[in-house]
Amino acid sequence: MRYEPIDVQLFIQNRQRLYKLLKPKSLVILNANDPMPTNADGTMGFKQNSDLFYLSGIDQEETLLVLFPDHPDPKFRELLFLRETNELIAVWEGEKLTKAQAMQVSGIQRIYWTHQFELIFSQLIFEADNVYLNTNEHARSDAQVQTRDARYIRDFKERYPLHRLERLAPLTYYLRAVKQPQEINQLQKAIDITRDGFLRVLNFVKPEVWEYEIEAEFIHEFTRKRSKGFAYSPIIASGKNACVLHYIENNRQCKAGDILLLDVAAEYANYNADLTRSIPVNGRFTPRQREVYDAVLRVMKAARGMLVTGTMPDAYQAEVAKIMESELLGLGLLTKQDIEKQDPDWPAYKKYFMHGTSHLLGLDVHDVGSRYRAFAPGMVFTCEPGIYIKEEGLGIRLENNILITADGNIDLMAHIPIEAEEIEELMNQ
Secondary structure (H helix, E strand, C coil), rough: CCCCCCCHHHHHHHHHHHHHHCCCCEEEEECCCCEEECCCEEEEECCCCHHHHHHHHHCCCEEEECCCCCCHHHHHHHEEEECCCCCCHHHHHHCCCHHHHHHHHHHHEEEEHHHHHEEEEEHHHHHHCCCEECCCCCCCCCCCCCHHHHHHHHHHHHCCCCEEEEEEEHHHHHHHHHCCHHHEEEEHHHHHHHHHHHHHHHHHCCCCCCCCHHHHHHHHHHCCCCCEEEECEEEEEHHHHCCCCCCCCCCEEEECEEEHHHHHCCCCCEEEEECCEECCCCCCCCCHHHHHHHHHHHHHHHHHHCCCCCCCHHHHHHHHCCCCCHHHCCCCCCEEEHHHHECCCCCCHHHHCCCCCEEEEECCCCCCCCCCCCCCCCCCCEECCEEEEHCCCCCECCCCEEEECCCEECCCCCCCCCCHHHHHHCCCC
16 A cells, blocks of 8 residues: 555454444445446456555455454454455556554454455354344445345345344444544544645746646645545636535636635545535635635634534534624625524525535544534544635635544644635745
């Protein structure tokens, strides 16, 4: 892998945390993600299944992880199955993990090749009272392609129809929501790389550059710092494009007087940063741009103050909405009459701030967890208010990544410029 080795204790301890949540005599099976095809003989870049990585640290396709902590025979309690390499694979694709390397990465002592799976699995399955299988249960998932997990569930039911199946996702989602110190370290590396990219771009942006040229500056900096690249499709939106929340064409020329919204971040070791900044293309905010920018920044600072242990997500969003409502009144975008006559299901402020303020962050950019669970120490959230004024062709969003602690929170992006004066100073050096 491109990234530096991760402390193996993270994966050993993650498995131990999972075992405490399992029912007695439980067997857990996790599959790697599929390499996704494109056209002809092409494939997309491989992205490991986040739960498998969380429990093993293995970042290779065609991997199976089998856990059976209560098995009477210790050698069957943790098993890892890997794609066996050969000279042809080594020539065309490069080296794959050896058993010794996989043991070092994962802390799992029993490593086998995938072609041995069925033989060994037959010695496990009939000792299990419960079988936990993995699925994608993210509330925003809309997968149109059948996954390896889905195929495995179908095949398992056909082969072992009398076994009692359990959902693994609620357990891993509960665990993954709270980050361990080693995970915070990986997130901080992704954030630091993101910072380097942003500083590079501040010195590059000027009137007449193209959005895709800015994208190239980011990926250059990310790649040279051992990142695989973007944590998500980069949004580099100048002028009215900034009012399109998921604008990813990045094909417009930046003009003097535009605000450039940059929602761009790096991944590192499968962990993801998530940064947004809004900067003036010519290096100076107009009075109106500054007015809106400062309003967004005030909302962001107030929202960050509420990202503390014990706060419920829905209550947090409701309080942020009140602050945003006040700022929109001050900007002349809403009137008191608008608020008095608003639809409770679509409040007036949503005309200009139509998305949520925060989401969990980690192995997935929109990381897993429950919206009905109170904020707790170790959770990492984005904080990303925005104001989008379509009629003015002006969109401003600001976003930092916040670690909740026992007695408050830590802004993991505090070292990334955000104050308007600092942005202008850096752009005009």
